Amino acid sequence: MLKRPQRFTTNKQVVRDLQCATIREHLADRLGRLSYFGLPSSSLEDVVQWNPLLERITAVERGEPRCEWIIQNELLLNAFRLGISGKLTLLRGDIDHVLINGSDEFGAKPDWPFDIVSLDYSGGLFYRDSAGQMLRLEAIKQLFHRQADSLASDFVLFLSFNLDQIDQHEVRESIKVIERDLKRFGRAAHTVIEAYLAHPREQARLKLYVMNLVAQLASQSQFDSLSESPVFYSGNRRTEMMAFRFLLKTSARTFAPRSPKERLNAMINRRMIEVVGGTQHLTNLGLPLIKRE
């Protein structure tokens, strides 16, 4: 039987182009020498498009349970067919485990640091392991630690996931904390936060939650996170997807605990990009902005 290759929508291609623009803008001084770490999928479309910019590709692929090697084989084969095997290293296993444990299922270790980290999850962000731990959030935290420990320069982080199984409690509680922080900054933000909490679309709350989460985690490892407009689109089989882009700048500040540099009001006022039928447009989903006092 002919096995169908994995297909990507035109919407996904728009996201890929936006990500490429982010790389070109923020890592302009290193183009052609960049190192990539992430989940390119077995078709490798992201890294094939960005190939001229890359010197080193570390792809993580866990495959399907009990026959993991099939998709891993396909990834390696495609890298060879498409002429990028000379740059590619495959790590076998779950990317969250690789980030948390520091090695793949067979002990292979990523060669830190990386210039581009693409966590293009096919599932949701709030996946919990059998112990109830939110693995992905812990993995992102470990990512920053490992980048910092290996003296990374500024790098970009792409974070994509679907909107299944959102942990409403986690998201809403986080947004309430944001409201408290905004009050401390002297902002009358109650109306705005209420609008986010009451909005019918999850994208609204996730925008705020993810941008704040990444900023908080990055600051713990002395990185300043600068977010770009989050993207939401309909992916394969009409799955609702969100894609975030961040520039993580190494901070010249001391190692003392501190708050993120990117202001909450800037995050709230950052418009989103909606991609429909391969066309993008800016939107704030009708949410109010925080005005300057």
Add this chain to the structure above:
Amino acid sequence: MKARGVIDKGDEYYAYGSVLEALSQGLYPDRKHILREFVQNAYDALGDLRRQSPHTELEPVEITTSAPSLIIADKGIGMSGETMRRYRYLGFSEKRASSHAGFRGIGKFSAISVCDHLIVRSSMLGDTKSYQVQIDASGMLKCLQDEKNPPLETLLRDYSQISEKAEEAELHYTFVELHGIRKDARELLDENIIKPYLIQVAPLPLDPTFAYAKEISSRLQQVDPRFMEVELRLNRKPIYKPFLENASRPEFKEVFVKDGSSELIAFAWFCQHCGKGQFRELGDGESQGMRHPYSGLQYRLSNFAIGDSMLTRKTLWQTTPERAFYFFGEIHVLDPTMVPTSDRDEFEDSTARKRLYDRCREVAATLSFRAGLESRRQRFAEVVTAGQQLVADTQAELESGKLETELREDKDYQVRRLLENVSKRLNKSGRSRSKEDKVVRRAKQVIRRAERLRRTLKADDAGQGHFLDISKIIKMDAKTKAVYDTIIRVLHEEFRSEPQRFATLVRKIHRALREDVAC
């Protein structure tokens, strides 16, 4: 047609699974040969591509260790659907020994003894499909154990499958993954083990930093129609055939089927060590001073190694075998009737092999003679240098009046030995004088100086002050001097075989006499 009286039910099986087990496990006791088997296939595919499309630039063969997998991939001509279907057959091969490195169709099954799954994906140039053969090796072995030797046919059919998918017509490749390398074959995932092996056996290009790499390659391409070298990348880095430093420029030797014939059966190239003796390991590791592993000559067939340099040593160097390692190089076998053994450690026994070895022995004899000459020349130069030193040191001692009279006899003996040694070597060097002009000039100079020195050593020293006479310095009376001379004579006898020790002893006695007696 069946002969009368034959009872044949027609549904019997003639081969059983244990054949496969024996082949897979017994074919290559050295697991690394399994890797070579797939590298051979890759090079054959590239060779076929070159034959079909001579101007296509061949891309490197890629070998990647990605635990738990070993991957061998090439962009050769690729395999058609029919060839891929037959890939599952045991012992079937369309290749010919005369044009391909691998040809028996057995070696691929050696992989089932080292991995859980063998996955081969291939697409032929111009084909719009790619085909994948998947052999469930762990399933096969389990079946062999559980079902007590099932028919071979059943085993091969049930545990292999072929599938196809669309592919771009211009893509052509073969991608082999040995997935789930077993614990007892983990060496196949160790770059430190497989790299030296590949360097030794694979048809790699010579290291481009070797000044004569292009010249050698060009000569081989002219004489060997099967010669091909394609870059191989191991874990993304290119590897090459090595060369040894401090070697002469390469020489080439054609080996004909017989004297006066123009039929070539082998072509050798070699570089001779410019230093003394064998090529040896440098550096400060454990192997320092040992014979260099890349020294010696190696047989090559289709540019793949047959055996190692010990094979040529064993088959060609009948006398002074150590001289085999005064050289490094290759003997490319051109005789199409020469067939390697399955493990490629030797050639199969045949009249062609006997003829090859006989003819190559003549090459080895020439090399051995030259190595002997070179060795003698090096030794001659060493003796002359040591002689120059002895003459200069003794001359200086005499001029400063520091040569003890007790050592006069020994010194004379040393100079006499030197004269004999240098004169003998000078006479023997007649045949290769031109190369040794400088050494010969130095030798003659040493002889002249040594003869002058001997005359001084033998002459009466009255008033010359060349020698140091302790009896005069400490003013020994006649009786004391007689006693002293007797002691010295006894000591001299005692230390006849250790002149250096005797000299040290005399100097110590002198020092003691000066310090104690003179006071």
